[in-house]
Amino acid sequence: MKGSFRTFEFRRLGFRRWGGRTPLAPRPVTGYGVIALLAGDDYLEAEGRQLLFVDASKTWPSLTGGTVRLVATRSFGGPSLSASGTVKSATEVEVGLPNAQTGALLTGEYLFDLVATLASGHVISLYRGPLTVAQQTSGGFPICQR
Numbered sequence: 630m631k632g633s634f635r636t637f638e639f640r641r642l643g644f645r646r647w648g649g650r651t652p653l654a655p656r657p658v659t660g661y662g663v664i665a666l667l668a669g670d671d672y673l674e675a676e677g678r679q680l681l682f683v684d685a686s687k688t689w690p691s692l693t694g695g696t697v698r699l700v701a702t703r704s705f706g707g708p709s710l711s712a713s714g715t716v717k718s719a720t721e722v723e724v725g726l727p728n729a730q731t732g733a734l735l736t737g738e739y740l741f742d743l744v745a746t747l748a749s750g751h752v753i754s755l756y757r758g759p760l761t762v763a764q765q766t767s768g769g770f771p772i773c774q775r
Contacts, residue, residue, distance in 0.1 A: 657672050657678060657679070657680045658681060658682065662756065662758040663761065664701075664758070664759070664760040665760075665761045666726070666731050666734070666760065667731070667763050667764075668734055668735075668762050668763070668765055669728050669765045670731055671727055672725060674723065674725055679723045679724060679725045680723060680725075681721070681722075682721070682723070682743055682755070684720040684721070684755075687720065689755055691719040692722060692745055692747070693719045694747075694748030695746055695747045696713065696716065696745070696746045697744065697745045697746075697755070698712065698713055698714060698743075699743055700741065701741035701742075702740060703735065703738070703739050704739075704740065707734075707735045708733050710726075710739070712726055712730060716745075722743070722755075731762070736762050736764045737761075738759060738761055739759070740760070741757065741758060741760040742757050743755045743756040
């Protein structure tokens, strides 16, 4: 299926290749800052699937002692997403999303903001980017293509 719409869609949504196959287990945050989710999936630290954000460019202020929140809204209405995150270090934060939150989202495009409240009480936006939600088609079992 090289060059097919399905292959393109997998790559666009940040799915990774594994052993010559393309499993439906996405990296939640792609290298381009796009979040790609499957509705109804858990994105939690226990499985290593949490949303991880790292300040590689060293432009964020120190987040030590602060809090973070991910807020996503759909441009055409519908449910929005708001989730608290964890400050892992001065330059790294993570956000976990349980299936109850992802399952309530409609498929389509969202815009997300990663917002921090610093230890000083100041509120700043760390990152803004696209978030895509795709629908489960297999009841949660991985589907592979050759």
